[in-house]
Amino acid sequence: MNLTNPYLPDNVYIPDGEPHVYGDRVYLYGSHDLPGTRFPCEGDYQCWSAPLTNLSDWCNEGTIYRRLQDPFIRRHQHDWRPFSKYLFALDVVQVGPHWYLYYGVGMYGAGIGVAVADAPTGPFKYLGRVTSPDGTILGEGRPLFTMPLGIPIFHKAGYPYDPALLYDQGRLFLYFGYGHCYVAELSTTDMRTLITSRETGRYVSPDLVPPVAPWKMVNGPSIRRIDDQYYLTYYGKRQGNNALCYATAAQPWGPFTFRGVLVFLGNGGAFGHRHGTAYQGNTHGGLFMAAGRFYQSYHRQTGDRFPNRQACLVELKRAPDGYFKTAEFTSQVQAAGGLPWDHTYGAKIACVLVDKQGRCRKGRAPFFWLKDGRQVATNLRNGSQIGVKYLDFTGAGRRQRLHIKLQNSRPSKILVRIDHGSRVVGTVETVSGHDWFTGVTTIPAGRHAVYFEFQGVKGAQLVAFRFGRGDAN
Numbered sequence: 001m002n003l004t005n006p007y008l009p010d011n012v013y014i015p016d017g018e019p020h021v022y023g024d025r026v027y028l029y030g031s032h033d034l035p036g037t038r039f040p041c042e043g044d045y046q047c048w049s050a051p052l053t054n055l056s057d058w059c060n061e062g063t064i065y066r067r068l069q070d071p072f073i074r075r076h077q078h079d080w081r082p083f084s085k086y087l088f089a090l091d092v093v094q095v096g097p098h099w100y101l102y103y104g105v106g107m108y109g110a111g112i113g114v115a116v117a118d119a120p121t122g123p124f125k126y127l128g129r130v131t132s133p134d135g136t137i138l139g140e141g142r143p144l145f146t147m148p149l150g151i152p153i154f155h156k157a158g159y160p161y162d163p164a165l166l167y168d169q170g171r172l173f174l175y176f177g178y179g180h181c182y183v184a185e186l187s188t189t190d191m192r193t194l195i196t197s198r199e200t201g202r203y204v205s206p207d208l209v210p211p212v213a214p215w216k217m218v219n220g221p222s223i224r225r226i227d228d229q230y231y232l233t234y235y236g237k238r239q240g241n242n243a244l245c246y247a248t249a250a251q252p253w254g255p256f257t258f259r260g261v262l263v264f265l266g267n268g269g270a271f272g273h274r275h276g277t278a279y280q281g282n283t284h285g286g287l288f289m290a291a292g293r294f295y296q297s298y299h300r301q302t303g304d305r306f307p308n309r310q311a312c313l314v315e316l317k318r319a320p321d322g323y324f325k326t327a328e329f330t331s332q333v334q335a336a337g338g339l340p341w342d343h344t345y346g347a348k349i350a351c352v353l354v355d356k357q358g359r360c361r362k363g364r365a366p367f368f369w370l371k372d373g374r375q376v377a378t379n380l381r382n383g384s385q386i387g388v389k390y391l392d393f394t395g396a397g398r399r400q401r402l403h404i405k406l407q408n409s410r411p412s413k414i415l416v417r418i419d420h421g422s423r424v425v426g427t428v429e430t431v432s433g434h435d436w437f438t439g440v441t442t443i444p445a446g447r448h449a450v451y452f453e454f455q456g457v458k459g460a461q462l463v464a465f466r467f468g469r470g471d472a473n
Contacts, residue, residue, distance in 0.1 A: 002340055003056045003333040004349045006300065006310035008048060010375045011035055012060075015299035015309035016089035016162070016284040018222060022120045025049045026288055027061070028297065029092050029101070033308050035370050040307035041086040043067075045103070047121050048311075052290040055313070055333065064122030065101060065115055071126070072110040083107040089220065089284060092120070093165035095172065100191050102130070102163040102174065107144040111137040112163045112176065114192045130160070130174065130192050132203060138194065144178060156180060158204070162284070166223045166230075166252060173252045175221045181208045181234060183253055199253050208247075213258035214238060215245045220284030223252075229322075232256055233296070235283050241268035242280040244298050246324070259323050262296050263314050266351075266360060267329045277352040277387065278329065278360055279303030279367060287316075294318070296327065302375075303353065303360075303367030310348075330389040338392030338447040341400075344466040348375035349388060352451065356383020369461070376407065377462040380454050385421075386462055387451040393443050399470030400441045402426060404452070405463040407434035412456035416441050418448045430457075440470065 008014060013033035019026050028050075032043030047061040067073050067087050076084045088104030101115040101124045111131075115124035130138045139160035145152045156179035164175040172186045183205045187193040194203045209217045215236030222233045229248045236245040243264045247256035261270070265283055268276025278300065285297035294316040299309040314327040315335040331349040332339050339345070348368060355364040366386060369378040377386050393400075404414060409430045416426040416439070426441030443450070454460070 002343075003313070004331055004339065004345070005312040005314075005333060005351070006348060007055070007313055007333065008058060008311050010346065010348055011370055011373050012310075013308045014046065014048065014311045015040070016220065017297040017299060017311045018091045018164075018286045019288040019295070019297050020092055020094075020120070020286075021052065021288055021290070022094065024052055026052055026055070026290060027092070027120050028058075028311065029064075029090055030299075030311065031087065031089055035308055036306055038306065039082045039086065040309070041088050045087060045090060045101070049121070055290060055295070061121040064117070065103075065124040069115070069126050070105055070113055072105050072113075076106070081108065084110075089162040091163055091165045091222070093167050093172070094120070095167050095188060095191065099124075100127075100165070102165055104161060104163065109139055109141040109143050111139045112160050112174075116191075128190075128192050130163075130186065130194065132194050138184075154179070158182070162219050162221055164221045164223045164286075166225065168225055168252055171252075173223070175208075175223050175232070177207075177217070177221060178219045179217065181217060181221045181232065182206075183208060197253060199251070205253055208232065208254050208256050209234070210247055210256055210258040213245070213247070215243060215258075215261065217245070218282065220282070222284070222286040224287045226287070230256075231287060233262060233285070233287065236261075238269065240280075241265075241276060242283060243269070244283055244285060244296065248323070261326045262316065262324060263298055263327045264329055265300060270326060271328055275359055277354055277358075279353065279362070279365075280360075281309075294324070295333070302369070303362070303365070304369055308370065328389070332390065338390035339388075341391045341393045341396050341467050342469075344464055345388070346375060346464050347377040347386065347462040350377055350386045350462075351389050352385060352387025353377065354385050354387075355381065358385070366462075371461070374463065380457045380460045380462065382454070382456060382458070384454045384457070385451050386454075387449060389449045390447045391450055391467075392447050394445050396443065396445065396467065397470055398442060400443060401468045401470055402428060402439050402441050402465065403436050403468065404428050404439075404465045405434075405436050406430055407461040407463055409434055409437070409457065409460045412454065412460070414439070415453040415455065417451040417453060418443055420449075421451050441467070
C-alpha cells in the first residue's frame, strides 16, 4: 500500500473522522468543512468507504444526513450566531439491523441528536434527542460558551460535546465531553434515553480522563474495544502542541489509565521537533483494523485562515506490552518503508511547512490552499522549506531528474536536501511564469526525507513534483 496523506480528494474536507468496519469495508463518518467558508462544520454529513484490502480505493457514498433534517437547525438556520446551525462531530453504531447516528448540534444547548438508517450509508432519518427518563434533553439550554463584553467564557463541565458510541455485550454506552470526558448508558429500547448505570448508580459518570495525564483533554473522545481492553482516544494539548492521546480501561466505565500519544500534529513535542513542523490545531479520530493492521484516523489543519481540515490515517504499531507506539506524522499512511520515488505527487502530501527559521508560524510559513480544485503550498518566501516523509529511492540510480511545478514563479533557486536537512543533493533553477522546472539530484538508494528549500521566491506556489531517472529528458 502506498497511500498518502491526506487520502481523500484535494477538495474534500472530512475532519473528526470515525471509521467503522462493516463487512469487508471500512466506512468513514465525520464532520464536513466546506472550502473557503469562515466556520467549520458547515456541510451536510457524508460517508466515504474503502475495501479493507485496499485503503487506497476510497469512494464517496454520498450525503447521508442533511443539516436541515434537524429541527433545532431548521429553527435557527437564519440565526446570526454561526455555531447554532451547524452539524459537529458524529459517531455511528450498529445495533441489530439498524445503524444509529449520534451527532452534535451547534453549541447553544441543543443536546445530542440521533438518527437511524437501515444501512451504514444511510439515508439517516431523524429520531430524536438523547434525554433523561423525564424527557429532559441532555444539556438542554446549556451553552458551551457565553460572550460577556465580547470575551468568551466556556462552560465545559458536563457539556454534551462530540458523542462517541460503544455497543458492548448488549449494552449501549455514550461518551462525550469538552475539557472532560463522561460516559452514560442508553436504553437499547429507544436508543436515546439515559438509564441508571448499575455500576455507578448514576446517569452520567464522573470525569473519565486521568487527572494526572500530562496532556490536557480538549475534546474528541472516541471509544473502541480491542481484545479485553477499552481504548479511549481524545484530542489533547500540552505546551502549545496538539496530539491524539489515549487511555485504557478494563471496563467501559473506567477507571481509565493514560497510555500516551498516538500521533502528534506536526510532530510537535516529538521526534526532535519541539514546536512542530506543520500547522497545529484540533484533531479527532478513531481506531480500526484492516488486513491485520491497526490504523488511526485523524485530521490535519491546512494552515490558512479558513477551517479546512483534511482526513488523514496512520498505521499504528504495538509495543511488546500490547499498547501502541507513538506514530510519526508523515506524508504516508504506512509505518514502514517509503512512498515510491518515481511517482508524481501533489504538494498536498507535504508534512513539513516551515519558514527560514525552521518554524511553522502563521503568516510566515507556507500553508495549503485550494486553487483550481488542487491543494497547493502557498506563501512561499525566501528560506521557506517544504518537506516530504518519506520517499524510497531504491532502484533510482545515482542521479535523478527532479521536476517541480511552480505557479507565479520568478528567477530563483530551489535547494534539495535530504534526511536531517544538512545535506544538499541538488538544485532547481526557476524563471518567471509558471511551469515545470527541472534539475538534477544525487539521492542515494533507500528511504529518505526530502526537503525543498526556496531561495529568492516571493508569492510562488508549489503545485507538484516528480523524480525521474537521471538520463530522462
